[in-house]
Amino acid sequence: xxxxxxxxxxxxxxxxxxxxxxxxxxxxxxxxxxxxxxxxxxxxxxxxxxxxxxxxxxxxxxxxxxxxxxxxxxxxxxxxxxxxxxxxxxxxxxxxxxxxxxxxxxxxxxxxxxxxxxxxxxxxxxxxxxxxxxxxxxxxxxxxxxxxxxxxxxxxxxxxxxxxxxxxxxxxxxxxxxxxxxxxxxxxxxxxxxxxxxxxxxxxxxxxxxxxxxxxxxxxxxxxxxxxxxxxxxxxxxxxxxxxxxxxxxxxxxxxxxxxxxxxxxxxxxxxxxxxxxxxxxxxxxxxxxxxxxxxxxxxxxxxxxxxxxxxxxxxxxxxxxxxxxxxxxxxxxxxxxxxxxxxxxxxxxxxxxxxxxxxxxxxxxxxxxx
Ligand code: NDP
Ligand code: GDR
Numbered sequence: 001x002x003x004x005x006x007x008x009x010x011x012x013x014x015x016x017x018x019x020x021x022x023x024x025x026x027x028x029x030x031x032x033x034x035x036x037x038x039x040x041x042x043x044x045x046x047x048x049x050x051x052x053x054x055x056x057x058x059x060x061x062x063x064x065x066x067x068x069x070x071x072x073x074x075x076x077x078x079x080x081x082x083x084x085x086x087x088x089x090x091x092x093x094x095x096x097x098x099x100x101x102x103x104x105x106x107x108x109x110x111x112x113x114x115x116x117x118x119x120x121x122x123x124x125x126x127x128x129x130x131x132x133x134x135x136x137x138x139x140x141x142x143x144x145x146x147x148x149x150x151x152x153x154x155x156x157x158x159x160x161x162x163x164x165x166x167x168x169x170x171x172x173x174x175x176x177x178x179x180x181x182x183x184x185x186x187x188x189x190x191x192x193x194x195x196x197x198x199x200x201x202x203x204x205x206x207x208x209x210x211x212x213x214x215x216x217x218x219x220x221x222x223x224x225x226x227x228x229x230x231x232x233x234x235x236x237x238x239x240x241x242x243x244x245x246x247x248x249x250x251x252x253x254x255x256x257x258x259x260x261x262x263x264x265x266x267x268x269x270x271x272x273x274x275x276x277x278x279x280x281x282x283x284x285x286x287x288x289x290x291x292x293x294x295x296x297x298x299x300x301x302x303x304x305x306x307x308x309x310x311x312x313x314x315x316x317x318x319x320x321x322x323x324x325x326x327x328x329x330x331x332x333x334x335x336x337x338x339x340x341x342x343x344x345x346x347x348x349x350x351x352x353x354x355x356x357x358x359x360x361x362x363x364x365x366x367x368x369x370x371x
Contacts, residue, residue, distance in 0.1 A: 003027045005079040007064060007086030007112070012195045013130070014085050015042035017238040022046060022056060024242075029077045031062040031070075031086065042195050064108030071115045078121070081245050083128045084112050087165075090199065091134060092316055094161035102164045109168035113175045113183065122181045126245045129172040131185040133230070133256070134162040138320035148326035151187070151254055158318040173252065182250040186241050189256035189325040192345060193234040194352035201263055202231065206349040209270040210357040212307050213299045219307055223314025225264040225280075225287060228322040232257045233340035233348065243334040256325020257338055264289075267308055269343065273350040276301060278308070285310045 004021050008014040009030025021028050032040065040047070046057050060077075062069045064086045074082070087105045088094065094101040109129055116125050136142060136149045137156035144150050157163045169185050176183045196203040201222065211217035232255075240255040261269075264280060267289060271278050275295035282288055289308035294301045301307075330336045340348070 001025060001027055002080045003029065003077060004081045004083065005029045005031070005074065005077050006083045007031045007062075007108075008130075009059070009085075010039050010042060011085060011089070012042065012193060012197065012234050013191075013238055013241075014083075015046075015195055016193070016234050017083055017085070017241060018043060018046055018057065020238050020242060026056070028057050029073070029079065030057070030059050031073060032059050033063055034061050064104045064111060067111045067115065070111050071118060074112075074115045074121070074125075075119055079125055081126045081128065082112060082116070083130075083241060083245075084109060084168075085130045087130065088161070090197070091159045091161045091320075092314070094159050094164070095317055098160035101160050102167075105161065105164035106167035106171075110171050113171060113181070116181070117175070117179060122179055126182040126250070127172070127184070128241050128245050129168055129183065129185045130241075131169045131172075131187045131252070132162070132165050133187060133189040133254075133323045133325060134159065134320060135166050135169060135187065136320075136323065137162060138322045140322070143324075144326060146326065148256075148258065148324050149254065150326040151252055151329055158320050159316065162320075169252075176250055182245075184244050184250045185252040186244050187252060187254045187325075188237055188240075189230040189232065189254070189323055191232045191234045191237040192349065194349050195234065196349070201227075202266060202345075202349065203353075205263075205267055205270050206346070206353045207357070209267075209274065209276075209350065210353040213271075213274050213276065213296070213301065213354070214357055215300060216357060219309055220267075221309055221311040221314070222263065222267070223311065223316070224319055225262065225267070225310065226321070227263050227319060228260045228324070229263075230256045230258070230260050230324045231266070231342055231345060232338050233345045236338040236340055240330060240334060240336045243330075243336055247333070251333075253330045253334065254325045254327060255330050255336070256327045257341070258325060258327050259342060260322065260324040261342055266346070269346045270350055271307070273346055274299070274354065276307075285312050 137158040208220035277292040
């Protein structure tokens, strides 16, 4: 039985990865932060009473800012594989807490690598580092000749998050080369799911589309509608993480769909999924989306009603305009193929959010600060 340790197990990817590894027969350990209330909603269904005889999923309190605690957990669990998914992962929020993000997303990676080295586990433990397409920064001139970002494209991060993650990328590569460790970067492009955090743009859109259709929310306020992203499904992407650690040689891989779409396209697809066609009108901060037609009489959406407005509060000090990844290496070397396309992803998210909006009323447009 293999043993895996996941940092960030309470997050979107951590929860899907834990599911996948348990299905594959792993003993799975997860690190979670102490919070004043429970934050384990995404993994509660995996939890086994710790008094049972066969416990295959165990949680440990910890934090990526605390070396002593990481060393202790790694010593206790002796993992064959560590998946370092823990991070302050919101790009806009990273402008508000840049030092913290450097500590967790940058130095946190070093702490994991050093813990493995201090414990003499370099030849036993394989390490996956959650790197990101944010490293590329969306510079047009840095795309390859086919028009994509690949494993050889130069980096130019555009946020404190991206800069912290570039440290994580290089320190992982450096430890691989310096100490002959099996440590790999998965350079993952955006991936979403019904478990996506509510302040990332896709989930904000699907929750709001469902709430607006049910008359529970009036309007959705968004930032830059022109941003282009290569969106995949988190379920497909955690499969790629696992495959990266099963190869003979440790290497870095781009994981992406190779298709890009704008935030505006995502809005259009989300509303279309529930039979609402939109028309966009105006430019920049004056752009709005109105209802053009609605095929479901239950929704009582008037034709011409404004359902999306731009609020510049959501703009970022520096934006990543366009991301599109080249999955050629992951397809050929890992045999990885995503099962979901963009339409399938939107459908999965809309079905889930419509169901939960029918159960309860939440206001996804209200946050402590705009993100
Ligand atoms: P989430 O934000 O959903 O999850 C992040 C996880 O990290 C949560 O479990 C969170 O715990 C935990 N965490 C945050 N701070 C700390 C800390 N100081 N110590 C320990 N754990 C901490 O992110 P995703 O699941 O979407 O992403 C997983 C990883 O992949 C992240 O590193 C992200 O940066 C990276 N990534 C994500 C992409 C995406 O599109 N989703 C694309 C490319 C990279 P808590 O629940 O307590 O907040
Ligand atoms: P991103 O994801 O920054 O790509 O980082 P996010 O969904 O936050 O933004 C995508 C794009 O949408 C634009 N946008 C908005 N974004 C948010 N959050 N809220 C809005 O109201 C809004 N309106 C427009 C943004 O400006 C941006 O261009 C995600 C995270 O998961 C990172 O951790 C990961 O590394 C990258 O994806 C790959």
